[in-house]
Amino acid sequence: MKSAVETLNPTRVRLTVEVPFEELKPSLDAAYKKINQQVTVPGFRKGKIPARVIDQRFGRGAVLEEAINEALPKFYTEAVTEGELAENVLGQPDVDITEFNDGTELKFTAEVEIRPTIEIPDYSGIEVTVDAVEVPEEDVDTSLEQLRDRFATTTPVERAAAEGDVVVVDLQASIDGKVLEDGVASGVSYTIGSGQLLDGIDEAVTGLEKGGTATFTSSLSGGTGAGQDAEVKVDVTDVQARELPELDDEFAQLASEFDTLEELRADSRKRLERIKTYDQATQAQEKVLDALIELTEVPIPEKLLASEIETRTHNLEHHQFPALGLTWDTYLEREGKTREEYDAEVSEQAVKGIKTQFILDELVKTEKLSVNQEELTEHLMRRAQSSGMSPEQFAQAVVEGNQVQLLVGEVARGKALAVVVEAVKVTDSNGEVVDLSDEEEDEDASTEDAAEAASAEAASTEDADESAETAAEDAPEADKS
Secondary structure: OEEEEEEEEOOEEEEEEEEOHHHHHHHHHHHHHHHHHHOOOOOOOOOOOOHHHHHHHHOHHHHHHHHHHHHHHHHHHHHHHHOOOOOOEEEEEEEEEEEOOOOOOEEEEEEEEEOOOOOOOOOOOOEEEEOOOOOOHHHHHHHHHHHHHHOOEEEEOOOOOOOOOEEEEEEEEEEOOEEEEEEEEEEEEEEOOOOOOOOOHHHHHOOOOOOOEEEEEEEOOOOOOOOOEEEEEEEEEEEEEEEOOOOOHHHHHHHOOOOOHHHHHHHHHHHHHHHHHHHHHHHHHHHHHHHHHHHOOOOOOHHHHHHHHHHHHHHHHHHHHHHHOOOHHHHHHHHOOOHHHHHHHHHHHHHHHHHHHHHHHHHHHHOOOOOOHHHHHHHHHHHHHHHOOOHHHHHHHHHHOOOHHHHHHHHHHHHHHHHHHHHOEEEEOOOOEOOOOOOOHHHHHHHHHHHHHHHHHHHHHHHHOOOHHHHHHOOOOOEEO
């Protein structure tokens, strides 16, 4: 077999392959064997039909077509390997048979997208500004109020319900006069004004006493009536006043391990500072990544971009919409944009995701970064926690879905971005230099997490980045000319 590689553009090549007819013999034998098992000819046992009879009955062309389709992936893989493209091939090839006659050599071309060659520029001159880590007293006050709210007590009252009260209600949702099977709930506790139940319920129950009833219209966000307007009947079975504990040393002892309110307040400040520090690291990662993308020329493979846009739109339409009870019309209305604006936005996001992966993968190579078992395990634990699964369940899902290398890629890209951030100048809004390389151990994990999150936009691109061998196994049948 002979092959040659022609570069069509920075992200696409054409392989021209010539295969002597003798090299098709194993595939021809396999084709006869396969057809033997599928057809029946009177006078011959199944599987024992001579080749000449198959040619006579079903045509030599059918055998050759079967043989070629069986052989093409193997010859394509060999050509990719010979052309030293195995690590750069993206997706499936477009195969075209240009010349073939029985007994003569097979000639075909295969056009396929490849990773572009990327030159990482000198990024040491990048400078970004991030928010300073500042915790105003109001934030500490808000944090303590939220904690205080968690320790509130309720007392039944014989009066009309008002904002801030807790009402215990029975609900019944109907559409077109028919009660929904999953639209009935009893004994639901709801704090008026919290906005955590149904639109319209606050107005309906405010002013009602125990035993009161009201109806209101609300758009359902889930269940069998998701996305539809329903008439909701609400019966108030109890009205309770909420009482908040006093903010004093006694409360600090009740709500925490501290003896005094001042100690609890200081701990709340430290916790908020840690959150702000994490947010600052995330902001630095994102701004540095944007600056690096701006500096780096990255050609975008057209088919890969189209596939990425299709994947993102499909996930939104078929996974997120049903879960949220949305349609395209209600989603676009909620977001305040047109479909054209959505398409432009998702295209921009997809381009950024592809550029992110290409740039960070190139950095992984140039910086010779690797991922050890401990780093992979830590990342798996964090991903499991964020997904609401146990580490064991998440690990099993990763293995069964053949996603281990995808996780390895996420960690490696996170480390690559962290390398860049450590090399550039990051200052806060107060003009102070921010050193993200000297964090405590727990903050190191937060910084790495931020890097991984910044590169996660490219995760679905990883699925399209197949090896030549994998692509060949599923290569489509050739178009014949």
